[in-house]
Amino acid sequence: MPGRLHTGVKICGLTEEAGFDACVEHGADWIGFVFFDRSPRCVTPQQAASLASRGVGQAKTVGLFVHPRDEDIARVLEHAALDVLQIYASEERAQQVAQAFGVSVWLSFPVAGAADLPASCPVQKMLIEPRPPKEATRPGGNAQKLDWSMLAGWKPLFPWMLAGGLRVDNVAEAIRITGAPDVDVSSGVESAPGIKDPALIAQFVRNARQADRN
Template sequence: MSGHCHTGVKICGLTEEAGFDACVENGADWIGFVFFERSPRFVTPQHATRLAQRERGQARTVGLFVHPTDEDIARVLEHAPLDVMQIYASDERARQVADAFGLPVWLSFPVAGREDLPQSCSVQRMLIEPIPPKNATRPGGNAQKLDWSMLEGWQPSFPWMLAGGLNVGNVAEAIRRTGVPAVDVSSGVESAPGIKDPALIASFVRNARTAGRA
């Protein structure tokens, strides 16, 4: 499946300047900051702000939260100007957050099989990814790949994004097979946990865009 003239690209888990600058230089659509302390990609709101104050280009900033309280979010927004909030929570909680803060909300939606795919979306976007392994200490960023066959022919009426185990070598195939309008990568463009590789970022964006135009 194909036909998207512009596949959206989100690079998540930025912690350092070289990676951030590579996202901007290569035209990533979204740059993600992880506000979840158990992640190797965790950043403080102040650190995220320092990075975001570099030349931002057209990229929008996305803050990732795991089951946050309103206070958690408010504390981050005090320092970090976010364009989007990506949340691990229930559908109902995601709607509450959108109402409370007036920002677009993406709901992270882990699935195991086609029967788990969401039928509707009450926030701005659904982020489809694999269910984490039983021993995982965090809900995402585990470099697990989703079985893309479950997405073939799935054409939801709402915006969505694919995450989980994507990298330079497989992103084009993922886009061609699923027709996904946007992709999210974190560990797949890293030289070490939390350290992005500028060359991999460049290749990932290029491969995603080329596949989207195919």
């Protein structure tokens, strides 16, 4: 992967100070907050704003929303000045959100096979992850691992990020197989649902960056 500085790392689902501080200390590029009440990582806009204030200018903040109404997003932005809105919605809805709020929008795009991979990007970035099982209560954050082989040789002309089942012990392999420019982790760096492990955060970032040099 010549020419790129390093793999971008997003740590998602921050709920507490120790985890947030570890993200900043170890150089995560993006720190994510979940605004979806079915998730064990859900935070209030006030909690997100308080955490974000601990690392102003150190990493970009991402808010995750599931089929949000404009008022849902506006209520969060009243308290937390997010850099990115990551949403589960249709491509048309993602474009509407981008136009309404003038903030970078990422579209979460679950796939089951290579035929599902997007041919274009209607917003600033596509987040490629596994399609959730039928019994799942959440569209993402289920610790499912994507079949990375479906991405081998896939070279889209738009920004994208790999998510789903990434951990300290497999992130380097995932980057090597898929060529992912950015990676996203949540449960893979947790000691309990919603509680991040600072040591795992440090190792995950280190292993993702080491993959660039290999």
